[in-house]
Each structure stands twice: as structure tokens, then as C-alpha cells.
Amino acid sequence: MTMGGKATALDGRRLRLHVRGAVQGVGFRPYVYGLATRYRLGGFVANDPHGVIIEVEGERASDFVAALPREKPPLARIDEISVQPVGAVETAEFCIRASEQGRVSTRIVADAATCKECLNELFDRTSRFFRYPFVNCTHCGPRYTIAERLPYDRPTTAMKRFAMCKACVDDYADPRSRRFHAEAVACPQCGPKLSHEIEDIAAAIAGRKIVAIKGLGGFQLLCDARDDAVVRRLRQRKQRDQKPFAVMVGSVEAVAEIAEADAGELALLETLPRPIVLMNSRQLLAPAIAPGLSRIGVVLPVAPLHHLILDALNAAHKRGGESWAIVATSANPGGEPLLIDNSEAERRLAGIADLVVTHDRDIVTRADDSVAAVVAGQTQFIRRARGYVPEPVRLARAVPPFLSVGGALKSTVTITRGNEAFVSQHIGDLDSAEGIRFFEETVHHLLSTLDVEPVVIAHDLHPNMASTRFAEASGTRLIAVQHHHAHAASVMAEHGVAGPALALVLDGFGHGSDGGNWGGELLSCEGAHFQRLGHLAPMKMPGGDRAAREPWRMAAGVLHALQRGETIATRFAAQPQAARLSVLLEQSGVPVTTSAGRLFDAAAGLLGLCPVQSYEGEAAMKLEALVRAPCIAQDGWTIENGMLSLDPLLERIATGRIDPVVGAELFHGTFAAACIDWIGRAARETGITTVTLSGGCFLNAILARDIERGCVAAKLSPLLPRQVPPNDGGLSLGQAWIAAQKLLGQQGLEGAA
Structure with missing residues (x-):
């Protein structure tokens, strides 16, 4: 923040302020109006291409400048305030001016979940917003998903087609209203309309139907999360065999019925972005929700429509002492992008949903739900989208x-x-x-x-x-x-590190500088350059890319490398190609990889878990789900010339006589310990103590936690991605x-x- 002199020297003068950041569409101009009125200042406030421009004139101008960043609206983000004195105009009135046009350098804020004030109005019979599915104000509601361009004004959003009624015009023009210059303001008289009644939607869900609704960032599919037959029917129709579904409940109190959440997870769940949060499942929902996994994704209601549906279910369709929990998953057939168009949704979802609920407010930009977890006390993104973008x-x-x-x-x-x-x-x-x-x-x-x-x-x-x-x-x-250099640099960018830094990148696949298939890399990074210090021991990938979808093939490659090739045919007898694979592995030209993701697949395959994956990362996630207390095989790895090999550990697992839970705990504990040893040796050789940790394998909470702790214990400075996914x-x-x-x-x- 920059000031044009001491605060006391500003009193009685006219000041021009430029405020940069997320200050459009968040109630910032009405906030400024109220603040200026409080201090009895003249002047104006307006959106401009760079943010907000303010001029104030009066005896308490310095108090205004001091208070401005302190009392800002909840969705506003101030990056910079510049202040300079200008010539007095001697205006006693303060007003909000029309937006200035020009080349844009401000930004739109992300969509925000329904605020408490709007939620109260939603269920207040005396409010004109009673049970209105599109109630919003300057503190909540759609922003990025309805914005066409900047400046963020009603004519540049999907709301331009809805002419405000007199009551909404009055709210929009009233500085005392929460909807003062709220661009998405609307009510039942003049705003968007829902295609079906809330009671009909709730009745369909309670009647074991699958319902598609138009959410903030796209269509979602809803059904009863406690009814296994309905969830399996949704899987069959959506062609989503095993990938977990998110579950929505109506309140934080209801979370305790289905999951074991700590304080950090509950706090994240209630933030304005309303992400899906991963937490330990109580295994009381339909088994088909998250097959073979120990964690489920839980989300609270995001939009008024969600609140109304869950309220109707809990009020009219009571189920003993249980609160309703519903599947809330993206309506994207066959893994395609999220649907946002009404006619396309009605056509494409006809074979999936029994009821398709639309409304007439367009979605300009589609955005999936964000997915996050709390790892070592910090937020970690699995998917960053609605609620966070475009921050x-x-x-x-x-x-x-x-x-x-x-x-x-x-x-x-x-x-x-x-x-x-x-x-x-x-x-x-x-x-x-x-x-x-x-x-x-x-x-x-x-x-x-x-x-x-x-x-x-x-x-x-x-x-x-x-x-x-x-x-x-x-x-x-x-x-x-290069792929893994970019993974390392993403962490360096958000932490403001130019280098030098060590980078442990544990990933599934990336094209290496030598044209090879990389994925388990130890790098040294500085500026625009990197050096490959080491990598995981190469493993054969029989069948090439097919091995990434079929973990049993990676396991077969390990068995062959450990001189156990003769066991492949019997061990994987259920796989039609198993008998031929040992012969294939003897031939030259079999692709190889240093991928950490494929190492997880090999371990899962050797332990008899998930021989064929129905979604990316399934084998690794099911392996992680077995772990309660990781343990370390102290002789489970070797490091030679920068190459880390877990062959000693894999030899123990390959016997086929180890319990899958014991094997999963040994694998996690030993791999983490081996990585810490690997990093420590590189740190001693290079003198570099900053370590970035990235790549898809760091979505594994056990691995991320243990490697970070190990680095700290070794007096290194580990950095994990916090603002973007690993x-x-x-x-x-x-x-x-x-x-x-x-x-x-x-x-x-x-x-x-």
C-alpha cells in the first residue's frame, strides 16, 4: 500500500485513491459509499479498468483512508491502495458513478456460497426472497460463472436479460441495502425461474430417482447416498464403474453422521468457496459411494437450490434419526466436460437422469466443484475450480x-x-x-x-x-x-522461490528431456534451468500405455526383474494375456519408466489389489486406504549414483505371502523413508536446503505428510503446493x-x- 504523506496531513484535502485487487462485484462501491458517509466526506467512487477509483474530500479524509482496508466486504481482496492529493472541488455529497471503460487490469472474484443473511431470507416467510432459489447479494452468489467480461456490471453478465422490478431497483439503489449495486440481484417477480417445484425434486430423490439440476457452474446429478441400488444405477448409467462420488449434507452437524472430520476439515468445509473436502468415512453410506476407499468427499450446500432441496427432504421425507445425504456429482457423460446448456442437458442426460431440472439464467463459464483435503494441517487441492477461480x-x-x-x-x-x-x-x-x-x-x-x-x-x-x-x-x-521441471516450478512460483532448490517430483508420466518416460525425479532447479540429479530405478511397462491402466502388468514386470517370471501366469491367471507376458518381457524394446505412479501400481498389483483400473490413480488410492500405521523396512531400498531402487522391499512383497494391509503399510513407510534419505544425500552434496515436493503422488496424504516431516527433521525446508494441486x-x-x-x-x- 502506498500513501501520499502522513495521515494527519491529509485531513481537509481532496484525495484520489486507486484500489487494485478483487474489488468489483463484491459490494466494494457501496461499502466505500457507506464509509464516506460515516466520515461526512464528499466525492465519488467508480469502477475503472484497474479496479476502483475513489475521490474523498473533507476533514476526516485520513480516517477514511485508514479504515478502508480494515473494514472491507468479505469477498473483497485488496492488493494495493495508492493515495494522492488533488485539487479541491468543494463537494459535500458522495455518490457512486458509472463504471469507466478502458483496457482492463482488475479482476472478477470467484463464486461464493450463500451467505447467512441470504439463507435467513430464504427461509423467512415474511421475506420477498422466501424459498427463492436464486437469492443473492454482494456477499454471495455467482460471479465468475455468469461474467462475460469486465468491468463487472449487470450488462456484462448473464443477468442482463432480467429487467429488475421496482423492489429490486430500490434495493440496488439503496446504500443501506446489502444488494446496493449487487449485479446479480433478482427476486421471484423479475429474476430467473426454476423449471420444477422444490417439492417435486425432493419427492423424486426420495422416490429413488436420479435428478439432474443446474448448479452454479454446471449440471449436477443427485440421488440418495444411502441407497446402494440407486447409487449403482447411477454408476451404470453414467458409465463410472468405481470412481468415488461426492456427498452433500445439509449442515456441519450432519457431517458427523457419515464421516470423522477434524476441526481443520470442518473449517475448510464451511469456507465461502464450499469445496468438496476429503475426510475419513464412517462407512455408513451406500458401499457404492467410494468402493475400496477409506475417505469420502463431503460438501455442504453451495447455492440456495441445494439448501431448499435438502430442507424439503429432511422436512417431508424423514428417515428416522438420520439426516439426508445425497450424491452430488458432475453431470458430464463419459468423462466429458460439465454440461451447462439447458437443451443439451435435457438431450444428453435423458438416459442418465429421471428428472432434469433447468432454469433460465445462463452459465457463461463452466466450473466443476473444487476438491480439497487437509494434509499436515494445511489445505491441499485435488481439483481447483468453482469458488477459487479466478483468484x-x-x-x-x-x-x-x-x-x-x-x-x-x-x-x-x-x-x-x-x-x-x-x-x-x-x-x-x-x-x-x-x-x-x-x-x-x-x-x-x-x-x-x-x-x-x-x-x-x-x-x-x-x-x-x-x-x-x-x-x-x-x-x-x-x-x-519439461513436465517435471514444471511441477517443481509451480511450487517455486507460489512460494516466491527463484532457487536454488531441490525438487522431488513423484508423478505418473512425463516426457523426459532424453525422450524417456519419466515420473520419479530428483532435480536441482534455479531460474529457468534444472539438472536431473537422480531418478527411480527404471521398471518395465509391458504393453506400454496399457500398463498404466492395468497394474497387474506393472507387477508382472517387477516379478520378471526379480527372477520370478515363471510365477506370472499362475499369479495373474484371471488375466488373458498373463501366460504370454513372461515371454514378452524377455524381448528387447519393452518400454521402461521411472514413474512413481507406476511403482504404486506395481505394489498394488503384487498385493492383489485392483489388477485393472477404472479411473486414474485407483490402485494407488486403494493401496493408501489400507494404511493405518506406516512402517519402515530399514533395508528396503538402495541408492546408487543418484538412482533410488525399492527392489529389496518389492522382493518381500513379491513373495505373495504378505497380508495386503501389512504390505501397504510397509510400502508407504519405506517409500517415504527412502525419499527422505535420497533428498538428504542430495542436500549434503549440493548444500541446497530448500526442497519442493510435487507431482500427482503427493495427493497421497500419508506420503506428503511423512516426507514433509522427514525433511523438517533433517533440517531442510520442504515446500508443498498449497494454492494449486500437486x-x-x-x-x-x-x-x-x-x-x-x-x-x-x-x-x-x-x-x-
């Missing part, structure tokens, strides 16, 4: 405008503007035409919203990714970034940071020359 990651320095396009799985894109990096919502996998369209749609919308023209596009080193092809077709200057959802942020270091370094060299 930027603050960078340690200003950088040129970049677009980075991420990878192929769990895709996101990042756009930099000054010292901010805007990481998009979760896009998903780019393995379908619909996924690629959503990716391109997200790029164009974010660039338009931020009013940015990138000078460079950063992309993955892999030449055959859809994101790489998009970059190559752009005609913009390109910078290719998986490929954070890849685009790392790409942008490396591209910035590279370009700024080149400019420095050119300047020196």
Missing part, C-alpha cells in the same frame, strides 16, 4: 504476459498479468473433441476477461499433446518446458514461471550486451 497466485515479481497451456490430463491453463498468475478452473483430460473445445473456450474467455495478449505461449515438452498442438498453431512465440492441475503455473525466468533472463543478457 490469482501472487508472484514474487512482475512478468510479461504469458499463456501456458498445461498438459494432457487434469488440464488447466495459466495467464500472467503483472505479478499475478491466473490459473484457470479444472478443465479435465484433453482426450476428446469436447474436452479440447472446453480447453480452447477457457483460453479465449480468460484472455478476454483479463484483457491480455500473451507474448509467449509455454507448453509441455511432449510433442503429441493437444495442448502442444494448440500452442504450435497459435503463431505466437513458444517455450517448451498433480497436473498445477502444471500450467510452473510452465508460466519457467517461461518468465527464461524470457527475463534473455532480456537481462540482451541489456548487458
